Amino acid sequence: MLKGHQSWVFKNRPVIMAAATVVGPDEGLGPISEDFDIVHGDLTLGQKTWEKAEKALLEEAAQRALDKAGLQGGQVHFYIGGDLMNQIISNTFAARTLNMPYLGVFGACSTSMEGLALAAQLVDSGAAQYAMSGTCSHNCTAEKQFRYPTEYGSQKPPTAQYTVTGAGVAVLGAQGDGPVVTSATIGRIVDMGIKDPFNMGAAMAPAAVDTIQAHCRDLGIEPGYYDLIVTGDLATVGYSIANELFEKHQFPIGQTNYQDCGLIIYDVNKQAVQAGGSGCACSATVTYGHLLKRMEKGEIKRMLVVATGALLSPLSFQQGESIPCIAHAVSIESGGLYA
Amino acid sequence: MANNKKKNMTMTQQEYQQLAKEKEPPRPVLKNCIRAFLVGGFICLIGECFMQIFIHWFGFTEKTAGNPTVACLIFISVVLTSFGIYDKIAQWAGAGSAVPVTGFANSLCSAAIEHRAEGLVLGIGSSMFKLAGSVIVFGTVAAFVVGIVHLIVGTGG
Numbered sequence: 001m002l003k004g005h006q007s008w009v010f011k012n013r014p015v016i017m018a019a020a021t022v023v024g025p026d027e028g029l030g031p032i033s034e035d036f037d038i039v040h041g042d043l044t045l046g047q048k049t050w051e052k053a054e055k056a057l058l059e060e061a062a063q064r065a066l067d068k069a070g071l072q073g074g075q076v077h078f079y080i081g082g083d084l085m086n087q088i089i090s091n092t093f094a095a096r097t098l099n100m101p102y103l104g105v106f107g108a109c110s111t112s113m114e115g116l117a118l119a120a121q122l123v124d125s126g127a128a129q130y131a132m133s134g135t136c137s138h139n140c141t142a143e144k145q146f147r148y149p150t151e152y153g154s155q156k157p158p159t160a161q162y163t164v165t166g167a168g169v170a171v172l173g174a175q176g177d178g179p180v181v182t183s184a185t186i187g188r189i190v191d192m193g194i195k196d197p198f199n200m201g202a203a204m205a206p207a208a209v210d211t212i213q214a215h216c217r218d219l220g221i222e223p224g225y226y227d228l229i230v231t232g233d234l235a236t237v238g239y240s241i242a243n244e245l246f247e248k249h250q251f252p253i254g255q256t257n258y259q260d261c262g263l264i265i266y267d268v269n270k271q272a273v274q275a276g277g278s279g280c281a282c283s284a285t286v287t288y289g290h291l292l293k294r295m296e297k298g299e300i301k302r303m304l305v306v307a308t309g310a311l312l313s314p315l316s317f318q319q320g321e322s323i324p325c326i327a328h329a330v331s332i333e334s335g336g337l338y339a
Numbered sequence: 340m341a342n343n344k345k346k347n348m349t350m351t352q353q354e355y356q357q358l359a360k361e362k363e364p365p366r367p368v369l370k371n372c373i374r375a376f377l378v379g380g381f382i383c384l385i386g387e388c389f390m391q392i393f394i395h396w397f398g399f400t401e402k403t404a405g406n407p408t409v410a411c412l413i414f415i416s417v418v419l420t421s422f423g424i425y426d427k428i429a430q431w432a433g434a435g436s437a438v439p440v441t442g443f444a445n446s447l448c449s450a451a452i453e454h455r456a457e458g459l460v461l462g463i464g465s466s467m468f469k470l471a472g473s474v475i476v477f478g479t480v481a482a483f484v485v486g487i488v489h490l491i492v493g494t495g496g
Contacts, residue, residue, distance in 0.1 A: 050456070151445070152445065155371070159364065
């Protein structure tokens, strides 16, 4: 149901029946490695190409999520997914294996919450009994497509971010046990004229702030409603800018605990990841792995996940275009307790 | 950023860029220079060692020892790139590992490895010079211009 200008409230409270995460070696060395279902020690996953490895990550996560939910692939009505690759090949090819009716979406690193919001909308409206949403990214495929060959020796500036290798999948159902998706806010494109693809955090921060404020305005709530508000992949630079913008807009972010997935997934001081994590899998693995587990333990009752995406292409950057950014917010609450 | 670049931007965008600039951690230029000096110098030192070896043990002259020396450096660079070590060195060394001939070899080798998956012709063949191509093009253009100047000024020959 539409609420306010750009938000949906899900009256029927679609349930996240199960979620699964698969990550690569660097995420396995990070501070939240215990929360992932599968940690791969090998970046190639035994595949011949990086692209195949990325697809394999998603297939594994999807299978694990289905197993946890106790569903067969054929029972899921729709699969919504996207990734960073050209023509979102990782999701399309994984959907070929999954053999489900498939909707491909592209929102760069905001895909995780874009997919979850759409899946929740399908289940809430009765368009689906079960829907699945997933996304993946791989450090090497992203480097290859957006930057330089992986083994090329170029020095990265301290503002650069490290693409997360991993995949996160959530299965939503109309009934069941588990955390519920209560509302979502679809972001609009915000472009502040930042052109540096090595400073995505700064480019995306205004989009995150815009969506968070829109969410609170549409729903008529204060940020203190949530125990945790978490942005997708702003990393060190973007996170500090977002805090500054909240202060400037006199938005009381201090009422809640505001964090960033790009800073949760890695130990920025110990791991060579420059400013922090990024990529579709960053918000997906942190949310579906770490944060949902914390919710299960009762540490979090309500959270707002704001996945941020930089919608640039290598071509648009070379042609001197600035980076359009977007952020989608999804509110997840622990089921039952706050019904 | 120069002002003429900003003239197409709104007030808010300009203000934001100012804020973003302040929050951006600066590149450690001095540290990078020192590291580049040390690593670049060390690579040249290795080259010099090879050169002396070729001159004293293999009967090369100072003029002819250059080619086998460069070949050795390229070989070492390619091996390090293939084992995934060169990019780690480069993150630490910056220009120190990018400027010498080893950096050029790395750019060719890394592109060749990366695009092997797309096949020999469409992958390695067409993508190998993705990074090094511009060095060759502009290197040739620069050499041509310098050559012409050389000829006109009369210092040629």
